[in-house]
Amino acid sequence: MKDKASFPILLVDDEEQILFSTSITLRSAGFGSVLTESDSRQVMGILSRREIALVVLDLYMPHLPGYELLKEIVDQFPQIPVIIMTAANEVELAVECMKAGAFDYLVKPAETTRLIASVAKAQELLMLRSEITSLREQMLSGKLKNAGAFAQMITRNPRMYGAFQYLEAVAASPQPVLISGETGVGKELAARAVHELSGRKGKFIAINIAGLDDMVVSDTLFGHRRGAYTGADRDREGLVAQAAGGTLFLDEIGDMELASQVKLLRLLQEQEYYPLGSDSPRRADVRIVAASNRNLQQMVTDNTFRRDLFYRIGTHSVTIPPLRDRREDLPLLLDFFLEEAAISLGKRKPTPPPELCSYLATYDFPGNIRELRAMVYDAVAQHESKMLSLDSFRQAIQHVRTLQQSTPLAFLGDQDPCTPHIGRMPTLQEAEESLITHALERAGGNQGIAATYLGISRQALNKRLSRKAVA
Numbered sequence: 001m002k003d004k005a006s007f008p009i010l011l012v013d014d015e016e017q018i019l020f021s022t023s024i025t026l027r028s029a030g031f032g033s034v035l036t037e038s039d040s041r042q043v044m045g046i047l048s049r050r051e052i053a054l055v056v057l058d059l060y061m062p063h064l065p066g067y068e069l070l071k072e073i074v075d076q077f078p079q080i081p082v083i084i085m086t087a088a089n090e091v092e093l094a095v096e097c098m099k100a101g102a103f104d105y106l107v108k109p110a111e112t113t114r115l116i117a118s119v120a121k122a123q124e125l126l127m128l129r130s131e132i133t134s135l136r137e138q139m140l141s142g143k144l145k146n147a148g149a150f151a152q153m154i155t156r157n158p159r160m161y162g163a164f165q166y167l168e169a170v171a172a173s174p175q176p177v178l179i180s181g182e183t184g185v186g187k188e189l190a191a192r193a194v195h196e197l198s199g200r201k202g203k204f205i206a207i208n209i210a211g212l213d214d215m216v217v218s219d220t221l222f223g224h225r226r227g228a229y230t231g232a233d234r235d236r237e238g239l240v241a242q243a244a245g246g247t248l249f250l251d252e253i254g255d256m257e258l259a260s261q262v263k264l265l266r267l268l269q270e271q272e273y274y275p276l277g278s279d280s281p282r283r284a285d286v287r288i289v290a291a292s293n294r295n296l297q298q299m300v301t302d303n304t305f306r307r308d309l310f311y312r313i314g315t316h317s318v319t320i321p322p323l324r325d326r327r328e329d330l331p332l333l334l335d336f337f338l339e340e341a342a343i344s345l346g347k348r349k350p351t352p353p354p355e356l357c358s359y360l361a362t363y364d365f366p367g368n369i370r371e372l373r374a375m376v377y378d379a380v381a382q383h384e385s386k387m388l389s390l391d392s393f394r395q396a397i398q399h400v401r402t403l404q405q406s407t408p409l410a411f412l413g414d415q416d417p418c419t420p421h422i423g424r425m426p427t428l429q430e431a432e433e434s435l436i437t438h439a440l441e442r443a444g445g446n447q448g449i450a451a452t453y454l455g456i457s458r459q460a461l462n463k464r465l466s467r468k469a470v471a
Contacts, residue, residue, distance in 0.1 A: 194247070250291070
């Protein structure tokens with residue numbers, strides 16, 4: 001569905017003055033594609049030849065009365081909503097029109113806010129219908145129409161494909177998109193894919209909100225006028241203006257101060273904003289895509305994020321799963337980053353050791369894809385032989401685990417000596433067997449990796465396993 005500026009509206013009225021004033025009202029509200037017709041006999045032909053998304057129709061006209069025309073439109077073009085705008089303030093007539101299929105009924109002279117709200121509601125309804133249809137087609141086909149848009153997001157995970165299908169279905173909508181997920185999962189890549197699929201001709205501009213106070217956010221997004229503050233010696237456009245006709249990506253929106261949230265809400269609701277130092281609002285033509293690694297729903301409960309902004313920014317929302325929930329992607333990502341790192345560093349692509357993927361699969365990757373990429377680059381930078389060494393991966397993972405400062409026996413639950421235990425204390429032999437069993441489970445049965453977890457050699461682990469088997 002088209003955005004506000006190109007949403008095609010047809011005004012039908014035999015009074016030229018009404019057509020002119022209504023057209024100006026809608027254009028001032030951002031609806032740039034407004035057609036007018038004073039002869040009701042021409043309307044059906046126009047609908048057949050041109051793409052029209054909404055009709056605003058008078059009832060009392062010569063030649064073909066508006067009520068008859070309404071029934072024809074509903075019969076032949078049921079997908080086009082019709083707003084009746086007439087001087088007849090009659091309840092019975094309004095009821096008859098609604099029964100005949102009218103979307104809304106307005107009495108002339110219609111209040112500007114009422115007219116604009118009704119047209120905006122019709123546009124939202126059409127967008128919703130379009131998105132549901134597109135999403136249904138995507139889910140039924142199980143395929144992406146534009147898989148190339150997600151080429152940078154390497155995956156074979158079904159949840160990731162589901163997220164891609166959803167983003168492809170809603171990409172053409174002008175409504176905001178909220179992308180949730182932990183740090184490093186690829187939220188900005190998903191946002192760029194949405195922009196590419198949207199067909200918007202403007203730029204994709206990204207900004208990280210984290211750590212920016214209200215003054216900096218306002219100046220960065222909305223710009224300023226000369227003299228707005230000390231040092232503002234000339235006008236400067238903000239990112240909203242720079243992204244006109246395109247997409248503005250707001251990363252870490254959960255860190256936005258409440259004062260800034262109010263201004264963003266106005267931008268989303270009214271499609272306008274005030275540059276610093278200006279008393280006149282500016283119209284905005286930008287699609288907002290936001291991302292957060294925080295639980296915004298919980299922040300709403302804690303009164304640290306505005307409820308109205310949460311529901312507005314999350315018109316379309318999707319969650320990118322963390323790497324630990326898509327371990328089947330590890331071989332693909334590892335191969336991709338090995339090649340990328342080798343080209344970047346001017347080296348030949350090394351061969352990874354057979355046990356590397358199994359070893360990496362035992363790690364939770366709190367930094368997700370970004371952390372894996374950094375590990376691979378570090379390993380390729382250090383390697384000198386044909387076979388890639390496992391040592392740099394072990395050191396990086398061990399360093400993170402040391403920082404986490406988890407108790408060695410945390411997996412034993414109530415048997416952990418650091419917490420109150422229920423029942424008897426396990427014997428040393430039982431504790432050893434539990435540790436070995438747990439290490440082997442985490443290592444996927446790989447004894448070399450399990451020995452690394454336990455801090456012993458593989459030969460020492462083999463001896464303990466043999467002793468256990470004999471016992």
